[in-house]
Amino acid sequence: MDRNNANTQSSSSMGTLGQVLGRFIVAAIILGITAFFTPGFSINNIWALAISAIVLTVMDYLIIKFTGLHAMAFGKGFVGFVLAVVILYATQFFVSGYTISWMAAIIGALIYGVIDYIMPGEQGM
Numbered sequence: 366m367d368r369n370n371a372n373t374q375s376s377s378s379m380g381t382l383g384q385v386l387g388r389f390i391v392a393a394i395i396l397g398i399t400a401f402f403t404p405g406f407s408i409n410n411i412w413a414l415a416i417s418a419i420v421l422t423v424m425d426y427l428i429i430k431f432t433g434l435h436a437m438a439f440g441k442g443f444v445g446f447v448l449a450v451v452i453l454y455a456t457q458f459f460v461s462g463y464t465i466s467w468m469a470a471i472i473g474a475l476i477y478g479v480i481d482y483i484m485p486g487e488q489g490m
Contacts, residue, residue, distance in 0.1 A: 385422065391481075392425075393418035399477045405469030406453075413462030420459045424452050449474035 396418055400408045408414045428448060454470040457463050465473065 385426070388425075389418055389422045392422050395477055395480045396421065398480055399473050402476055403465075403469050403473040405466040406473050407464050409462035413460055417456050417460045417463045420456050421452060424455070428452075446474055446478070449478060453477065 393414055397408070397414055400406045400414075408417060450467075450470045450473075453473050454465055454467060457465050
């Protein structure tokens with residue numbers, strides 16, 4: 366019995382790790398596309414993109430875990446949109462090579478939300 370229980374716990378933790386890793390990859394792709402199409406939003410290099418995707422993923426995960434609110438601009442209402450804007454804007458304070466203005470964060474949250482909605486697969490944590 367203990368062996369089956371250990372396997373269940375191991376696969377459960379791998380499932381969570383897989384979700385986080387998948388969310389990171391999706392966030393990096395969406396973030397790169399969003400930065401490309403949003404005036405006033407720039408990511409200088411691939412390392413800044415990777416680190417900002419990690420920061421976005423961690424902030425989104427923490428917000429979901431502590432508040433239960435999803436920071437998605439599309440489909441989660443006004444609160445999700447505001448959270449997406451704040452997260453996009455706040456990321457610049459943690460990542461060198463990532464710059465965004467408030468207006469670009471608003472436009473970027475819209476673009477990010479639409480692309481996030483279109484991307485296939487489970488997006489939530």
